[in-house]
Amino acid sequence: MRSYSFCMLTAAAALLVPCHALSCPGLPELSNIPGLGGLLRLLSKNSDCLPISPDTEFSDVLENFRQRLSRLEGALTLKGKIAKAGEKIIASNGKKADFSSALESCEKTGGTLATPMNKEENRAILGIVEQYNSYAYLGIKENETSGQFEYMNGTPLNYTNWYQYEPNGKGTEKCVEMYTNGNWNDRKCNLYRLTICEF
Ligand SMILES: *[C@@H]1O[C@H](CO)[C@@H](O)[C@H](O)[C@H]1NC(C)=O
Ligand SMILES: *[C@@H]1O[C@H](CO)[C@@H](O)[C@H](O)[C@H]1NC(C)=O
Ligand SMILES: [Ca+2]
Secondary structure, three states, X not given: OOOHHHHHHHHHHHHHOOHHHHHOOOHHHHOOOOOHHHHHHHHHHOOOOOOOOOOHHHHHHHHHHHHHHHHHHHHHHHXXXXXXXXXXXXXXXXXXXXXXXXXXXHHHOOOEEOOOOOHHHHHHHHHHHHHHOOOEEEEEXXXXXXXXXXXXXXXXXXXXXXXXXXXXOOOOOOEEEEOOOOOEEEEOOOOOEEEEEEO
């Protein structure tokens, strides 16, 4: 059972990501929120997300909605509940889970496990790790055949922040956790770690 605030975060995040991402799997659930379904459908038809419709009333509504989301985002950021890094929004449901359950709960809400691809994103994820004072799994896995760590879609890493002498698991530690200092450690996948998603 996902919390209401986590769903709202997902809804907010969905409106802040580019339109092409609006067809992601978690979104049908959002259509059940009164008023939001229609708005999302309208947004996704509009390739550049701008209210170019001559219907000014609708663009007023949209503008108002965007401003409210922006304030909501500000409030949540201030409380350390979400973090922003470029286009990414990083958020946690505060639950600890093994790697596959954590990944699943992120994907169910239209995101994926937080995957730091540069210093700024690593810093944003670390902010959530610090907030909950708990290690978290990252969206990075060891390739079964090559033994190299890679993103969930199989592409090679272009940024790493390993702790000294890591990774050291050599095939026995196929997942990656973030320490409370932001460094990474390869680790077994069946431990309980904070779920942090990106949207
Ligand atoms: C790695 O690639 C991603 C996506 O292309 C990009 O957002 C990120 O900034 C890159 N990281 C570095 C350290 O160049
Ligand atoms: C593992 O790496 C090999 C070669 O680098 C690649 O062909 C293969 O698709 C990767 N496997 C997975 C599961 O990503
Ligand atoms: Ca290790």
